[in-house]
Amino acid sequence: xxxxxxxxxxxxxxxxxxxxxxxxxxxxxxxxxxxxxxxxxxxxxxxxxxxxxxxxxxxxxxxxxxxxxxxxxxxxxxxxxxxxxxxxxxxxxxxxxxxxxxxxxxxxxxxxxxxxxxxxxxxxxxxxxxxxxxxxxxxxxxxxxxxxxxxxxxxxxxxxxxxxxxxxx
Amino acid sequence: xxxxxxxxxxxxxxxxxxxxxxxxxxxxxxxxxxxxxxxxxxxxxxxxxxxxxxxxxxxxxxxxxxxxxxxxxxxxxxxxxxxxxxxxxxxxxxxxxxxxxxxxxxxxxxxxxxxxxxxxxxxxxxxxxxxxxxxxxxxxxxxxxxxxxxxxxxxxxxxxxxxxxxxxxxxxxxxxxxxxxxxxxx
Numbered sequence: 001x002x003x004x005x006x007x008x009x010x011x012x013x014x015x016x017x018x019x020x021x022x023x024x025x026x027x028x029x030x031x032x033x034x035x036x037x038x039x040x041x042x043x044x045x046x047x048x049x050x051x052x053x054x055x056x057x058x059x060x061x062x063x064x065x066x067x068x069x070x071x072x073x074x075x076x077x078x079x080x081x082x083x084x085x086x087x088x089x090x091x092x093x094x095x096x097x098x099x100x101x102x103x104x105x106x107x108x109x110x111x112x113x114x115x116x117x118x119x120x121x122x123x124x125x126x127x128x129x130x131x132x133x134x135x136x137x138x139x140x141x142x143x144x145x146x147x148x149x150x151x152x153x154x155x156x157x158x159x160x161x162x163x164x165x166x167x168x169x
Numbered sequence: 170x171x172x173x174x175x176x177x178x179x180x181x182x183x184x185x186x187x188x189x190x191x192x193x194x195x196x197x198x199x200x201x202x203x204x205x206x207x208x209x210x211x212x213x214x215x216x217x218x219x220x221x222x223x224x225x226x227x228x229x230x231x232x233x234x235x236x237x238x239x240x241x242x243x244x245x246x247x248x249x250x251x252x253x254x255x256x257x258x259x260x261x262x263x264x265x266x267x268x269x270x271x272x273x274x275x276x277x278x279x280x281x282x283x284x285x286x287x288x289x290x291x292x293x294x295x296x297x298x299x300x301x302x303x304x305x306x307x308x309x310x311x312x313x314x315x316x317x318x319x320x321x322x323x324x325x326x327x328x329x330x331x332x333x334x335x336x337x338x339x340x341x342x343x344x345x346x347x348x349x350x351x352x353x354x355x
Contacts, residue, residue: 034236036197041237044190045244049254049279050174051183054245056280057260057268063340063347066263072180073187074321080188081326088192095199103191103201103327106314111334114320117312118338124305125339126346127298129280131317132310133204135303136238140245141255143280145287149303154215156307157208161222167312 045137054137056129063126113169124156175253191323200233203319205310207231207238255279272355284355294354305342313338 051073052058062070085103093101108114125131128149130138135153138146160167178186194202209223210231217223248254257277265276275283282289289295310316313335315324321339324332 033198034233037233037236038240038243040190040194040197041240041242042244042247043240044187044237045241046248046252046254047178047183047186047244048241049245049248050178050252051180051187052177052258052279053183053187054279055258055260056285057258057264057276059343060268060347061260061264063343064264064267066267067261069180073184074317076181076184077188077322078326080185081191081322082328084189084192085195085326088195093196099199101195101199103195103323105327105329106319106324106331108329108331111331114313114331114335115338117309117314118320118335119309119342119345120305120338121309121313121316121335122339122342122344123346124302124307124309124342125317126343127302127350128306129285129298129302131205131306132208132238133241133316133318135306136204136241137245137248138279140242140247141249141279142246143255143285145285145290145299148290149299149306152300152303153307153310154208154211156304156309157205157311158212158216158220158223158307159304160308160311161209161212161220164220164222 044133045140048134048137049141054130054134054141059125059129109169113167116168171251177256177259187322188326191326198233201319202323203315204234204238204241205307205316205319207234208307209311210235268355271351297354309342 048054053070053073058067058070061067088101095101121131128135130146130149132153135146135150139150191202194200210227213223213225213227213231214235245254255278258279260276268276273281273283275281280286284295284298286295290299306316313320315332315335317339320329320332320335325336
């Protein structure tokens, strides 16, 4: 039904269940849980800005194939992520609750939604020069007009939700 | 140290760092790295209406993602305030020439003020770039089931065919806009 499958939702669910059973200490643990996401986002935001991946100029340079910069960033990011996932699988690492740590692939179903959605997203990326992560980061750097872009992006997501039953999937 | 961090980070430093977010998030929290689901969670939290796509437990499924998005915003503040993150970008001469030929005159900062600023918002070009661009990003990312982080990085690293299709789509859309719309827009 949903196209977002989170490998960890099971593990997270049991964690939260445990939290409510254990009362106040577990509630504290749940709060620290969210601090992890805040910190991960914070470091990601800094890297996005300092790599200049948030820059409209860099995205234009990429779509014009005139610099290796963005290809180097995305390419090396994929290589490091793929190698890490391979090692995690190879070492058979599991979560605290014993679930294997793997990323559940998203639904494929022929690839129509990925292709059509991808083209629409790519058009927006070339226009705004920022994808969702960089939108949040740019607002932080003080480019406040991106708040309008964020509102538009939320509106776009909402329109997708509305039109979803009528779109080829 | 701050001085070193304040110069732009080369791709071979920033790229591997970005890649490490995938295993870090998986190991610490079991989650799949990706940002654009946050747009869906905002809809689900604010205006779900009767739409099936937005009627789910957004706190349980999405609060972590929204918290991460808040973190990205704070990271942007730190980068700009402490690490000179909003300095101009040294793009290639070829790109400067192409964009100048199209009519772009401002190359300062992270984004061109000629297109992306409060002043430009009501001009046709600025409106298309900011409002239409933002709309297409939100619509397209949800339709495709992910954005640059979820598909181009996490999905491809996870060897998912759907993510490869999505990234091919990103480039088809991006190239059409770059070579067929920008000549008329600027």
